[in-house]
Amino acid sequence: MNKCLRFTIKILSATLMLAFAFAATITYSLAYELPEYVKVGLRYGITAVNLAAIETDQGLQFGTLERETFTLISDLKGAKSISAKIQDGKLVISDANDTILEQVEANVVCCLIASNSADGGIIRFNNVPYRGSIVLRQDSAGKITVINRLGLEDYLYGVLHQEMSQSNPLEALKAQAIAARSFTTIRMGAHSKEGFDVCPNTHCQVYKGYGGEYPKTNQAVDETRNLLMYCDGALVQAYYHKNSGGHTENSENVWFAALPYLRGVSDPYSPIYPWSANFTADSIQSLLTAGGYNTGVVQAININERTEADGVLSLEIKGEQGNVKLEKEKIRSILGATVIKSLNFQVIKPSEQSISLQGASQSESNSGEITILSSDGTMNQVAIGDVYVSNGKETNRLQDGQASPSGFTFSGFGYGHRLGMSQDGAIAMANQGIGYEDILKFYYANIEIK
Ligand SMILES: [Zn+2]
Known part of the structure; x- marks a missing residue:
């Protein structure tokens, strides 16, 4: 039994599982017919x-x-x-x-x-x-x-521009339309206890009704009408995000079980998206308290484990009264998913914010500027925050030492959970003339679009 099938069976209703026991020929996509409304x-x-x-x-x-x-x-x-x-x-x-x-x-x-x-x-x-x-x-x-x-x-007309601006190339919008349609179809009934299917917010997908429609986003919906993504007959949970930070992630490294189509890929298309966030020790302690953790005064933050895609799997926060280990997306949900923009980050204490380059003498970053000596002998002064250092595998932004003296700086790349399609990457691919099918097949493994 392949991975998709195994996962599909897990989420099928008990009724359908019973039906499966008696009718082995049943097709699993039946559970995911396109909703009429x-x-x-x-x-x-x-x-x-x-x-x-x-x-x-x-x-x-x-x-x-x-x-x-x-x-x-x-x-x-x-x-x-x-x-x-x-x-x-x-x-x-x-x-x-x-x-x-x-x-x-x-x-x-x-x-x-x-x-x-x-x-x-x-x-x-x-x-x-x-x-x-x-x-x-x-x-x-x-x-x-x-x-x-x-x-x-009609619903997708009101969603598409909110999830990817109509100013973007049509092929990227078409990829987004298929991702949004697949996501909606699998999400039907997410709010059934409240009497409806989906909410109009980022919890599901942002929806603004007829007033949120544009000719170009409607065209992208029309030109992909009824198309969905499948993996071995099972509908794809088409998670997407803003920017991969250079590598997308495996689903099991973010939230839950391994899905055969949510596999990390090296992403040369997503433009560099650096971010950094400064926290005082107090503010981290408050966020942990609000999340139900008691560490006392925060003293140290260590990254214990990383994924192959540079995502933080396990973060340990040491405090005077206890230590807390946060894993995967729990890190962002506790510390703030719009502040910790992705799990591809490092943590720097102000005392550690000096510059260390292999083969060069270490210099402290007091001035906020650094002198770059190019191979042709020219020298340039630039702001430290504008300098990126790469060892070929990972790229890090140099820090400018602006953090609060008692705080921590989180510094990383990308925005979102880094699962499935990077919207920024899809736009860059479309700008290079790549069509929606190839965009989707790049970000979702082993899929069929039909
Ligand atoms: Zn919702």
Whole structure:
């Protein structure tokens, strides 16, 4: 049994596993048919609303939604602008004059569709335009969860530019469209407990509705319509990130089990993306405390283990009252994933921030500048932070000693979890004339696009 198959079986439902026991010929991709509709939670939980204002240009159809089946109730007397609120435990729909048009019991899920939706009619919720329909359901706190329900391709129109700007080359956008479509298809139901499939934030994918669409990103969706990535018949969990920092990572070195298509590759396409972050010992201690770890005053930070792709596997933080070992992405989730931009980093204490080059005498970095002697004999003064030193395998940025005296500097390359496609790399490949299929096959191993 190959790796993909093994993984797929793990995540298949118990029902399908049972079916498998009796019907060995079943195909696994059946579990991942393209969804007809995607339900995006617009307002839910603490953002659920007391009042939802809904408008169209040509009127509405009002009905119920039960198990994905829409049942028409009325056209709301031709009203183009309505409001929904909870009153006496019921969800009440009123027109602009506050005349009640419909009211339904708490457990009924309502659905509003633009009467001209078949012709691309747009529906607006709180003045933001959306394709498809707006679904309203009363939550346990007596507020309204607002959901946008629309076709998969229509949903991708509203996602693509948010995940990769429409100013980028078409082939990169097409690669992004297929990655986003595969990611969505496998993520359906991620928020099922809240009554929808995906949220509109980075937790799933950023979605801005009709107002977030552009002709070029829509073209990229259209030109890859229905295409997904598979590995041995199983749909690919198409994780992507901003910049690989020169090497992507194996999935097991970041989060979880080894996936046969999320293998680290040396990435010459992603432009150099250096970052650094300074922490005081106090701020690290506070972050650890917030994460449930008690180290007391932080005294030392050591990298215990690295991956072949230079990712930190294990970081040990030593404190007066105890030591903590953080592994893989836990490091970024505790210290801040937007600050520790990737796991390809090193940690420098200010006292260690001197320059050491093989074959050269050591010099302290007090001035913030360094003199570079080139092979032709010319000498140049440059800021230390602009100097990179490479031994052919890894590239490090020289530090300028600006850290707090009692703190630590984290310095690294790349942005994101470094799994699957590097968006910056995909853009660079497209700029070199490489097509979307080759871009995807470079970042995801052993895949088929169909
Ligand atoms: Zn989400």
